[in-house]
Amino acid sequence: MKKPKKGVYYLSCGRWLDKNAFIKYFEKKVAKTIRKYKLIEKNDKIAVAFSGGKDSLTLLYLLNRIYSSGGQEIIGLSIDEGIPGYRKKILKAAGKFLKQNNIKVKIFTFKKEFGFTLSSKTKKIKKLNLSNCYVCSILKRWLLNKKAKQLGFNVICTAHSLDDEAETILLNFLKGNPELLAKLGPLTGVRRTKEFVQRVKPFYLCSTKEIVLYAKLKKIPIPPKETCICPLRGTTLRVEIREWLIQLEKKHTEVKNAIVNSSLKINPLLKEKYKTLVFKKCKKCGFASSQDLCKACSILKELK
Numbered sequence: 001m002k003k004p005k006k007g008v009y010y011l012s013c014g015r016w017l018d019k020n021a022f023i024k025y026f027e028k029k030v031a032k033t034i035r036k037y038k039l040i041e042k043n044d045k046i047a048v049a050f051s052g053g054k055d056s057l058t059l060l061y062l063l064n065r066i067y068s069s070g071g072q073e074i075i076g077l078s079i080d081e082g083i084p085g086y087r088k089k090i091l092k093a094a095g096k097f098l099k100q101n102n103i104k105v106k107i108f109t110f111k112k113e114f115g116f117t118l119s120s121k122t123k124k125i126k127k128l129n130l131s132n133c134y135v136c137s138i139l140k141r142w143l144l145n146k147k148a149k150q151l152g153f154n155v156i157c158t159a160h161s162l163d164d165e166a167e168t169i170l171l172n173f174l175k176g177n178p179e180l181l182a183k184l185g186p187l188t189g190v191r192r193t194k195e196f197v198q199r200v201k202p203f204y205l206c207s208t209k210e211i212v213l214y215a216k217l218k219k220i221p222i223p224p225k226e227t228c229i230c231p232l233r234g235t236t237l238r239v240e241i242r243e244w245l246i247q248l249e250k251k252h253t254e255v256k257n258a259i260v261n262s263s264l265k266i267n268p269l270l271k272e273k274y275k276t277l278v279f280k281k282c283k284k285c286g287f288a289s290s291q292d293l294c295k296a297c298s299i300l301k302e303l304k
């Protein structure tokens, strides 16, 4: 039976929240996640990995609201991969809102930093038997870490939601990759290292549905779905898992919560198991790596 609508959001405990109550509930949930998992400390210099999409724009806005009153400025760091009609368009659409709210974003490009755009390397990537998404994510992550370090940030907040985390947990299970499972959680990685700026996920316990509703109620501009789908994205296992989870959730409303909560319980054990893995220093860039060259440097070598 469909529930009669008595508010903007229905909690699984059977209570409806009106607009103001939902905004409070959402902001409290994020603040509680940050406190509980010690994601951000008082003197941290905080950057937000900013893609221009709804999740990272909402995170950038909310963290600015929470921290700017205490004098902590939060800056967005963006990477433009150089895909025609894609990232520039999304970032431009967010520009007015960022300006109105006095939020700063720094943009770095593959073109300037690596000397090529992702689009110009797709044939070569295919020849190497790699996927565009894999190459792009490794290079973006590496560049973001490098820039955050150079600019003196010690925390990078990412806008990963509960939905994203549930997908990633299943993905690593299906790929048989417990080492990568160990790196998940609200604080990423198995241990803190000097070379990596700590990544944290303040939206870890928020569903995408909640983030979108908060964005709508706060009049945060949500770019149309089609502008946010990367034209170079292939059909990856992640996309298949996402679609499967959406179907599953229609019948079993709490599955994503259950996946993430189970992972939270197992995660400390996995982190303990893998924390003794010996990292070398990448011969090229000096970042921690399990090989002589880190993944980013070996991809860059192959693509040159």
Ligand SMILES: [Zn+2]
Pocket (backbone or CB within 6 Å): 282, 283, 284, 285, 286, 287, 293, 294, 295, 296, 297, 298
């Ligand atoms: Zn390297």
